[in-house]
Amino acid sequence: MIRKFLFSLAAAALLLSAMPAQAHFVWVAVLNSPSGQPQAYVFFGELAAEDDDALLDKIAQTKLSARSISGRAPLKLAKQASQGTGAWVGQLPEGAGALSATCNYGVLDKRGQVFLLQYYAKYLDAAHPGFKALARDEALPLDVVPGAAVGEKRPLTVVFQGKPVSGSEVVALDPTGKEEKLKTNDKGEVEIPSGVAGVYSIRAKLEVEQAGSENGKEYKKVVHYCTLALRTADGKNTTAATAKSDEAPEVMRRAREARAAWQKFPGFAADLKLFTDGHEQTGKIKVTAGGEVELSGFQLKDDKPVLTVLRSLVGHRMGSGGEDFDVSFAEEPTGHPFGRLIKFNSDTAMGSHYRIKDDVVREVNRKSENGRFTISVLEIRRNEEGKYLPGVYTVSFWNKDGSLKSTTTTNESWKRVGAFDLPLTHDSVATSANELRNLRMEFSGHTLLEAAAAK
Structure with missing residues (x-):
């Protein structure tokens, strides 16, 4: 019995050591700086939040733009780190209602699977007057497009190069940490719960069989990820969502x-x-x-x-x-x-x-x-x-x-x-x-x- 238990524990530990301890994705969001001014942030982690600052240089090539009804403007980024965590930060221009970013991560070899990894990231505020017009960013090859909430549900559509994606993997976490794992229907659509105010962390994945080379490295597949940090005001605030700094x-x-x-x-x-x-x-x-x-x-x-x-x-x-x-x-x-x-x-x-x-x-x-x-x-x-x-x-x-x-x-x-x-x-x-x-x-x-x- 002891030997069997130790074998099971050893197998679990080996699995953990063989896999990345955390999945990392590029996220963008608008948050208040320590001085209280809204700024544009680029994160590399599981969610739209600061993570290990040692990994920030891996996404230094990220290109970030602020979007508004009148157009888009590229933003300059500076690395900001403190006590082991950090983000890339840019000044938010007046009138910006959304953020979009692209990051060519490069060619990876994961257990014999060689592929090109492409990240796309987007931030939207559902309360912004231009939300409907800004929901779709045609500059992103893979995009997660949110619709207006209906009751306590919100529709999402995953599109690739302008066409809906059937069977795309979608993972959505609400502000309380509740996770939904979904797959898009033949119209590229899913519905997520939308009964809590705060920031939703949503991501979609698409793998495309496409051969090519990048910096002298050949690949046979391209893996696309698109993340969406969606701020909503619908539903009821949770304790976590309304907690102030002095409550920590x-x-x-x-x-x-x-x-x-x-x-x-x-x-x-x-x-x-x-x-x-x-x-x-x-x-x-x-x-x-x-x-x-x-x-x-x-x-x-x-x-x-x-x-x-x-x-x-x-x-x-x-x-x-x-x-x-x-x-x-x-x-x-x-x-x-x-x-x-x-x-x-x-x-x-x-x-x-x-x-x-x-x-x-x-x-x-x-x-x-x-x-x-x-x-x-x-x-x-x-x-x-x-x-x-x-x-x-x-x-x-x-x-x-x-x-x-x-x-x-x-x-x-x-x-x-x-x-x-x-x-x-x-x-x-x-x-x-x-x-x-x-x-x-x-x-x-x-x-x-x-x-x-x-x-």
Whole structure:
């Protein structure tokens, strides 16, 4: 059973390491700058929001235009980055009602599939008086054209070179993060829900068998993506959509209070069985009231990897609270499935950014001189009080150039002992280009160190 579980976890980790950790697309949007003035933004990420600044140079060739009823004007772009995230930014001319962009990303080879990748991006405000006239941009080979909302539905039409596209893949996220995956009918049409005010992130994909060459590289297929950031005022505002900057500390505080933590922790001792890359050992673990981890009875060539995992596991459960959070929202509501991005204003060294959804920290992003890492929480556990504990999560490390260095996938379970949720099992699979490492820890015979609690 253990072997089967580890195999499944290893397979999942290998799949994660073989695939891009995040899908990236070019997006454009009009947002307010820190000074309150509307500006044109070009993003490279999953949604119309700031993402990893190390990847911005990959789309430096993007051409952005502001559109109005009277015509279009090209915009000059400047890179803007802070604390690990960023965007290309341009000055918005007076009267602009829409944005359009094109980006020839170049020839890629993905597992033997060689293709030319073309990005198109568009921003529209459904409340703008010129919305109907600006909805279609004939300069974009692939275009997602929104219509007027009817009730709580909004029609979209996908066109390629002026003709409707049947069977095009369309993905739409509303401002709350709810995702719809659709395919266009024979008229190139789909309908998306439109009952929430905010920015919808919509993208369409089309693959065309077309041979050619680009900068000396030959390809047999062209992959087109068109994104649409659509701002709407229909429907009801959500809490996320109306949250103000000064509410970010409250969001962080609720998430901190919702996690299961060891308050007035007396320490504990337990039997510990280790499975490291197929080798089994049994010994004991003691965790002091101060969070120090002590192992005995093991014959490990190098105990640092195991101790690093244990110290992290213990450290994240130690009680804390009462602090003030110097944080602010780093983006407008975009419907990200892990919640709106929050940044620590004073942490300029590590550039800490969090995503919080339903009072649960779902993602942590930090950077260093050598690169950055991301913790993504996929599943949580709940204790008797309804507080959350980590379940399944991944930790991904990127090099400074944005390439993926390694990924660790972890699954943890917990046991209630007295008033404390103590570790029961920990399974992790670490993968990199040249290595696959398994670690399983089984805790049993838990006892609280009552003597320490009485001091």
